Amino acid sequence: MRITVNGKLRELICDPLQPLLYLLREELDVTGPKAGCQQGSCGTCTVLVDGEPRRSCLLPSVLADGTEVTTIEGLGDAARLDTLQAAFHHYYGAQCGFCTPGMIMAAHALLERNPSPTRSEIQTALGGHICRCTGYVKILDAIEAVVRGETFDESDRTPHPDPAEHEVAMKGAPA
């Protein structure tokens, strides 16, 4: 089969019924999409197939033949974050990080379709995505910030303090 993954054309022979997730992870070493529930219920494996969000753990590879697949790795990297990635980082939309790639891909597909969704529309679009750390509010905040057109300047962050700089006696701490 021929499949374009994050802009790169790949030709390979594979089991046509093997889920796309395993083709990506095990054969192409694209490990951004995660195996969560492994039965299409949690959304951690979400990738874009010709721009549409798909649960790659349920999608037989043969159905991705000839398509363009975009995973989290295809959006941006640490030096050049995509706006959604920057928003998730800025608004603490990731806790353990395992659901994050799927969340961002689903949000990306939503904003392509509808650039100004309401909070309720965002909730509906991400309804099938489970964040077991339960960080949903921050995830919704991050996506809403993108909808508002916010840009993310990291200079308002306090850098990690130098522990040697301040010595503050803790109340009640043993001397």
Add this chain to the structure above:
Amino acid sequence: MKSVGARLPRYDGLGHVVGQTMFVDDYRVPDGNLWARALRSPSHSARIVRLDTRKAAELPGVHAIVTHRDVPKNVYGHLEALGVPADEPLLAEDEVRYKGQPIAVVAADSEAAAQAAVEAMELELEEREPLFDIRKSFDPDAPQIHHWGNWYPYFGGPDEGPDRRKVRKGDIDKAFADADTIVQGVYRPGAIEHCPTETQVSLVVPEASGRLVIHSCTQAMYFSMGVVAAHLDLPLNKLKFVGGTVGGGFGGKVDSAAETLSALLALKTEQAVKWRWTRDEEFLASSTRAPWHIEIADAVTSDGWILGRKTLTLHDSGAYARFSPYGLTKHAFHHSGAYTIPNIHFDGYVVFSNRVPTTAMRGFGVTSVSFAVETHMTRIATVLGIDPYELRLKNANRLGDTTPNGVRLPDPSTVATIQAVAGAAGVELAPEYAAMTSEPRSGPLLPPHLEAQQQNGSSPNG
């Protein structure tokens, strides 16, 4: 203190949003790795009559099969360092005590080959009657779950029998004799599967020196290292743990799950071995939050003072002890909630059942009793016809009050917290309750039944 209140970037945030964070299953070994799968008990309780892995071992792609005979120290106990005997086999020996308990593991060229080997193993069981309702564990004719009996027998603190965690404070009989009303309640919070999005997984890569590099999703690196070292009888310098990146744990990745058997298979095959649990296995065999049975009886006065509390707790430990005695101990410390109760009688048992062993989950042992206590407080308020906020504020821990264990609280925050909850809920408190602080009791807030305990506390540092 510059960090307090500051917006600090997460040290791992960038990796998460660009998909570069390396979870255990994301690691790749240059020459590839073998894949592990487990034969798990299909029965809740049974004697193992026969296990034959010979046919499975001959299947194509199978590199090794291990059973309990291959484990240097098969039986281990999480509390061995405290002098408690070991009780849990890494691989079942002559009996199985919960459904999903591992009996044998195989390493093969692919997960499919490993699974085929598991299915080719011949297992013959003699089923026994299982026990799931811990209220029946004390019946004379109850099935015997554990070789220690149906409850954990190694407490034995000062003034305490071995069979239960006891807390005694004040004069409980006088409290009940003086009460206007006794308010009773039974609370049974159920088991919860942590259900992390990342299932249990490990990757073990042997180095040329013989050291094992163990990629682990554990929440407790050094503890897991000790568990692997103990079972495999290896010095710690033969193990290199790589971890700290956990795809959700919530307490469910404290007890070691996959590392030890992956390590054993890696030693046996001299190849890298990865074991990733399926979602089915995660639900079947990973530990859960415990179900609890909590009975509370409070001696109360008509004007809303709690004179005394009697509590009986049964903590369902599942088939083995693991950390449950520790969870129950925390439960015991917290069983008066955020309130001062001068007379206490607490008995707690860690009870065995044919459930999967239970473990920590977000407030080990404490969430269960907090649920019970807060529900009970509202019940008392309802029975007495008193405002539930006022009942809580009146009995709230203040400076000078002591815990069930007699520890004097240096900085109790109950009053301020309840006032904030009332504010957030839009409840207007009566002026004397809105003005309340955590300052030491006096006047009407220091009734005679609280006077003695004000003199008897010990400091939190002993």
